[in-house]
Amino acid sequence: MPRIASVLLPMPLPEAFDYAEPEGLDLAIGDHVTVPLGPRVIRGVVTGLRDGTGGNRPLKPVLERVDDPPLPPGVLSFVEWAARYSVDVPGWPLAMALRGLRHPAAKPDKALVLTGAQPARMTPARLKVLAAAEEGPMASGALAAAAGVSAGVVKGMVDEGVLAVTWVEPDTRFPQPDLSRPPQTLNPSQQASADVLSEMLAAGGFQAALLDGVTGSGKTEVYLEAAAAALAADPDSQVLILLPEIALTQAVLARFEARFGVAPVEWHSAVSPPRRRRAWEGVAAGQARIVVGARSALFLPFRKLRLVVVDEEHDGSFKQEEGFIYQARDLAVARAKIEGALVVLASATPSLESLWNAQAGRYRWLRLSARHGAAQLPDIGLIDMRETPPEPGRWLSPPLVKAVSVALSRGEQSLLFLNRRGYAPLVLCRACGEKMKSPDTDSWLVEHRYTGRLVCHLTGFSMKKPEACPHCGAKDSLTSIGPGVERVEEEARHLFPDARIAVFSSDTVFDAAGARALVDSMAAGEIDILVATQAAAKGHNFPNLTLVGVVDADLSLRGGDLRAGERTFQLLAQAAGRAGRHEKPGRALLQTYAPEHGVLQALKAQDRDAFVEAEMAMRQEAGLPPFGRLAAVIASGPDPVALEAYCNALAAATPNAEGVEVFGPADAPLALVRGRRRKRFLVRAERSVDLQGFLAAWRARAKVPNSVRVVFDVDPYSFL
Numbered sequence: 001m002p003r004i005a006s007v008l009l010p011m012p013l014p015e016a017f018d019y020a021e022p023e024g025l026d027l028a029i030g031d032h033v034t035v036p037l038g039p040r041v042i043r044g045v046v047t048g049l050r051d052g053t054g055g056n057r058p059l060k061p062v063l064e065r066v067d068d069p070p071l072p073p074g075v076l077s078f079v080e081w082a083a084r085y086s087v088d089v090p091g092w093p094l095a096m097a098l099r100g101l102r103h104p105a106a107k108p109d110k111a112l113v114l115t116g117a118q119p120a121r122m123t124p125a126r127l128k129v130l131a132a133a134e135e136g137p138m139a140s141g142a143l144a145a146a147a148g149v150s151a152g153v154v155k156g157m158v159d160e161g162v163l164a165v166t167w168v169e170p171d172t173r174f175p176q177p178d179l180s181r182p183p184q185t186l187n188p189s190q191q192a193s194a195d196v197l198s199e200m201l202a203a204g205g206f207q208a209a210l211l212d213g214v215t216g217s218g219k220t221e222v223y224l225e226a227a228a229a230a231l232a233a234d235p236d237s238q239v240l241i242l243l244p245e246i247a248l249t250q251a252v253l254a255r256f257e258a259r260f261g262v263a264p265v266e267w268h269s270a271v272s273p274p275r276r277r278r279a280w281e282g283v284a285a286g287q288a289r290i291v292v293g294a295r296s297a298l299f300l301p302f303r304k305l306r307l308v309v310v311d312e313e314h315d316g317s318f319k320q321e322e323g324f325i326y327q328a329r330d331l332a333v334a335r336a337k338i339e340g341a342l343v344v345l346a347s348a349t350p351s352l353e354s355l356w357n358a359q360a361g362r363y364r365w366l367r368l369s370a371r372h373g374a375a376q377l378p379d380i381g382l383i384d385m386r387e388t389p390p391e392p393g394r395w396l397s398p399p400l401v402k403a404v405s406v407a408l409s410r411g412e413q414s415l416l417f418l419n420r421r422g423y424a425p426l427v428l429c430r431a432c433g434e435k436m437k438s439p440d441t442d443s444w445l446v447e448h449r450y451t452g453r454l455v456c457h458l459t460g461f462s463m464k465k466p467e468a469c470p471h472c473g474a475k476d477s478l479t480s481i482g483p484g485v486e487r488v489e490e491e492a493r494h495l496f497p498d499a500r501i502a503v504f505s506s507d508t509v510f511d512a513a514g515a516r517a518l519v520d521s522m523a524a525g526e527i528d529i530l531v532a533t534q535a536a537a538k539g540h541n542f543p544n545l546t547l548v549g550v551v552d553a554d555l556s557l558r559g560g561d562l563r564a565g566e567r568t569f570q571l572l573a574q575a576a577g578r579a580g581r582h583e584k585p586g587r588a589l590l591q592t593y594a595p596e597h598g599v600l601q602a603l604k605a606q607d608r609d610a611f612v613e614a615e616m617a618m619r620q621e622a623g624l625p626p627f628g629r630l631a632a633v634i635a636s637g638p639d640p641v642a643l644e645a646y647c648n649a650l651a652a653a654t655p656n657a658e659g660v661e662v663f664g665p666a667d668a669p670l671a672l673v674r675g676r677r678r679k680r681f682l683v684r685a686e687r688s689v690d691l692q693g694f695l696a697a698w699r700a701r702a703k704v705p706n707s708v709r710v711v712f713d714v715d716p717y718s719f720l
């Protein structure tokens with residue numbers, strides 16, 4: 001009986017397409033194939049097989065099977081689920097799942113083997129080569145090195161036919177974790193949490209836990225033991241740890257390596273394509289048993305995923321905002337559900353969503369309320385910038401400067417935290433008042449002194465800082481307004497000329513190795529003052545760091561979107577949480593112009609529960625997440641008329657649905673980006689509503705003109 005294969009392509013198409021299965025190809029679901037699409041040949045994945053022919057319209061045949069490891073069924077279900085969840089086409093999540101395959105498979109290596117023929121003339125050097133070659137096939141350079149002879153000797157023996165070329169398959173195996181190593185001795189509350197996680201693993205099936213422990217309580221130690229339990233339970237089981245930053249990945253990799261004797265498999269944007277290929281294959285083969293990675297690791301082809309940990313689960317960078325839009329924390333729970341795995345969400349400052357799930361009993365709630373060992377939580381103090389302002393043109397207030405000098409005099413480290421890259425967030429002309437903006441974009445240019453450039457952090461546009469105002473032509477009139485980390489560094493160097501000062505931001509640290517080097521040197525005490533954006537504010541252990549100074553505690557409260565309060569609390573609690581993690585007590589000082597603000601008061605009182613309670617009450621009142629659901633629809637285009645027409649058509653096509661409110665269209669706060677105007681709708685729905693179903697129906701009702709791009713963002717984090 002002929003069969004029809006449904007083939008999903010990693011492209012923006014609404015569904016899988018049908019092709020005829022050629023006789024003898026014997027396809028299976030998950031197989032990679034090539035198929036014709038119009039004039040092109042495209043690679044896709046078989047998602048369905050059924051008996052039949054194309055009826056009276058004959059189907060084009062599948063061209064061939066591609067010899068890559070098939071996608072396991074769990075990945076296919078996950079791709080489908082993710083597409084529906086994000087109200088997007090399944091081709092995008094499929095493309096993510098195939099990302100590791102973009103680099104070609106490793107080719108077999110050329111090696112030399114003994115043929116059995118004896119050399120016509122034996123020499124001591126040749127004897128050594130014969131002995132070394134007994135070990136098995138070896139590349140010619142390696143063979144010469146092993147024998148301690150020159151390359152010429154080996155070549156001569158190849159020419160004589162004593163050695164012959166052979167091809168060896170590349171080694172795709174990963175060393176296996178050593179489960180016999182003794183675990184770290186856990187303290188009683190860590191042990192209690194680890195025991196619960198082990199019980200949950202033993203019970204099997206999908207379960208979720210919130211590992212909610214104060215900064216420095218040792219959450220990593222707890223999930224390391226959960227990983228050990230998952231790995232020990234089944235020789236094929238796999239474990240995935242998701243982290244928000246490459247800089248954190250490095251430290252966690254080291255801790256896994258110390259625990260299991262092998263480095264886990266790494267997966268993030270800085271991993272080279274060949275290594276990605278190897279990781280992907282290792283995961284598909286079940287060989288890679290511990291994967292530590294960024295959010296996109298969720299799309300790897302795990303065969304037997306038993307544990308997923310989302311560390312720093314509250315972190316905003318788990319939300320992917322471009323291309324395929326998704327919240328990795330939610331997708332991690334979904335993947336665990338599909339695989340029947342345990343998912344552990346860990347944080348000192350969990351998201352309101354996760355706390356809400358824990359309160360309702362949907363997630364097992366494990367709390368660690370004290371730091372490990374003798375370490376205490378830091379004192380948090382507020383510096384009222386109205387009472388003790390910095391000198392004009394400076395950003396560090398006298399009390400903070402004093403605290404840094406005390407720390408310096410004691411030989412202890414300080415962290416000055418400001419979540420703003422570059423030197424100054426705004427450059428304006430003193431003569432005409434013109435603010436320097438990115439071309440055709442509603443965004444200020446940020447001054448970067450290291451590079452002498454003005455940079456748009458939104459579009460990536462950059463230009464050399466001009467000598468004259470481009471608007472009025474005045475010379476030397478451009479002034480830098482406000483601080484970024486580079487400017488705080490400048491001030492710190494001025495104040496403390498003998499201190500060793502470094503900057504940690506995405507402009508100074510580009511890759512995993514750079515992050516590791518900086519974190520190591522801070523941990524080793526080679527830096528006195530670290531000026532840092534959020535990359536250094538979370539997860540790290542710097543034993544000698546006793547002072548955290550937050551340069552602008554009000555920064556993320558401004559703008560006031562839905563999560564401003566929550567995000568500020570999390571960011572500052574995390575930053576403060578870097579202080580005093582070992583024996584020496586720590587302190588955090590937050591510079592603010594609004595010390596009476598509820599978020600800052602809660603931080604000062606170290607009263608997270610009070611903050612959460614107040615925030616939850618506010619959200620419930622307004623029907624906002626987690627009590628209601630939100631989505632944004634952003635339409636953009638270069639032609640205002642076409643954009644307006646589409647938005648009106650979309651507004652007119654809003655499906656009638658109970659429990660759903662649609663606001664807009666309105667100009668987006670960022671109304672112009674790269675010459676494209678942007679309009680926004682906001683959708684609020686009751687929890688009981690199938691929001692995705694509503695959005696999908698809505699999306700299908702208005703035809704999108706060519707010049708317009710429309711993005712559906714479920715559970716938006718950015719309100720620009």
Ligand SMILES: Nc1ncnc2c1ncn2[C@@H]1O[C@H](COP(=O)(O)OP(=O)(O)OP(=O)(O)O)[C@@H](O)[C@H]1O
Nearest residue numbers: 185186187215216217218219220221348372539541
């Ligand atoms: N049981 C233990 N035995 C020895 N050292 C421990 C133990 N638990 C934690 N530590 C140490 O305490 C420090 C903090 O632990 P860890 O980094 O796991 O905390 P955390 O809860 O993840 O903190 P954060 O949320 O701030 O990232 C680390 O240096 C860790 O090695």
Ligand SMILES: [Zn+2]
Nearest residue numbers: 429432469472
């Ligand atoms: Zn000017």
